[in-house]
Amino acid sequence: MAKAALARVLYPVERWLDRLRPKRRTDNLVIDPYLGYATASEIILRGRVLTALRRTNPSPEGSWWTNLRQMLSLFLTREVADICVTAGGTEARTDEEGYFDLHLPREDAAAGWVSVPVTVEDGESRELEALVPPHDPPFAVISDIDDTVLQTGAYSLLRNLWTSLTGNALTRHIFPDAVALVRGFEAAGAPVFFVSSSPWNLHFFLRRIFERHHMPKAPMFLRDLGLSRTQFISGTHGDHKGGSIDVLLAALPETPFVLVGDTGQHDPQVYLDAAKRHPGRITRVILREPGKGAGAKDKAAMKALEAIDVRVESARDFSKISPVG
Structure with a gap:
């Protein structure tokens, strides 16, 4: 109930802020890479298309206020929807939050980590990784x-x-x-x-x-x-x-x-x-x-x-x- 009440208040605010933002950039887009995985037949590469990556510069002596500001900055992302992402002959389009999954044929990929170059429309190319399990793991x-x-x-x-x-x-x-x-x-x-x-x-x-x-x-x-x-x-x-x-x-x-x-x-x-x-x-x-x-x-x-x-x-x-x- 609390989450639903928050949604009713914050959703209109988010939509209003979206209207105030400048139109989305479609140049120099970047991929926030997530570690993917594989099934018996597919390798699934995952990520998110953004206008810029958010990274922190932590220090062991950082104050709680510095850490708080850096942590909050990780949520100030600008995701980009409906962008084409490709790997080889496979392509996908980002959803409304900028996320994408690319489903590639596993073919004869050996067990272990594989790295595949992925290109975003009007933006960068980045290597995305996926874990390919053995065909018969013990568990x-x-x-x-x-x-x-x-x-x-x-x-x-x-x-x-x-x-x-x-x-x-x-x-x-x-x-x-x-x-x-x-x-x-x-x-x-x-x-x-x-x-x-x-x-x-x-x-x-x-x-x-x-x-x-x-x-x-x-x-x-x-x-x-x-x-x-x-x-x-x-x-x-x-x-x-x-x-x-x-x-x-x-x-x-x-x-x-x-x-x-x-x-x-x-x-x-x-x-x-x-x-x-x-x-x-x-x-x-x-x-x-x-x-x-x-x-x-x-x-x-x-x-x-x-x-x-x-x-x-x-x-x-x-x-x-x-x-x-």
Whole structure:
């Protein structure tokens, strides 16, 4: 209800501001690159066309006010709709928020990371990367980010906002036990994917944090901060995460999945719903218990997962959890 009320107030304001802006530039357009992924038959390249890239210049000694201004600047993007983006003989057009997906034939692409040159109409050419999983991985992993691998405090709205807006890429911290667990998944031959309710504007920001902590590179499924007449920020946390899980299970239809999350934002229920939608596909759920730990609803969802033969492991940290079970 609060999000709907915000939408009713902010949507007309956004439309009014759009009318005040100068006409969109169609020269020197740039691509904000996102890490893509592959199915058995396709390589899917992802990105967003903007008039300029927004990047921060963080400092370990940066004040909270400097960090806040730099973080807010990441959201002041000018996206460009209905622009043609091409890779080889494949093309796509950007949607109203500037996003695009390019679906290329996988053909004989070897497992691992592939890099493909992508050109935007009246703009730059940029290499976009995609993870091509092996045809028969032992399992695949979908992991949450906030409070699962990245210290955030998402279980508390005020703490989440303060941490997210006043830190920077050099001060935010990854849980070392999460790095060890994900590296273990990678060593076992499992493709890893990250899902978060963070907006796509933070894709590069999150990649910088992950790289600094030596977290393996992996495709991210983030959320559009779209504003409509009735909705402020697209969908709910559960809807976004559940939809991303559905996409990835469809991409690897013969592969069992391990879901990693935390009890701070009701991941157990989201994962239970996904397991019910995809019987037998989710074999294991691993959960961090931040803050006060699992509540009654989370515990009930965890028991319900076990009742349908999903192995559930939960702890304050992942230090004693084996990546291969």
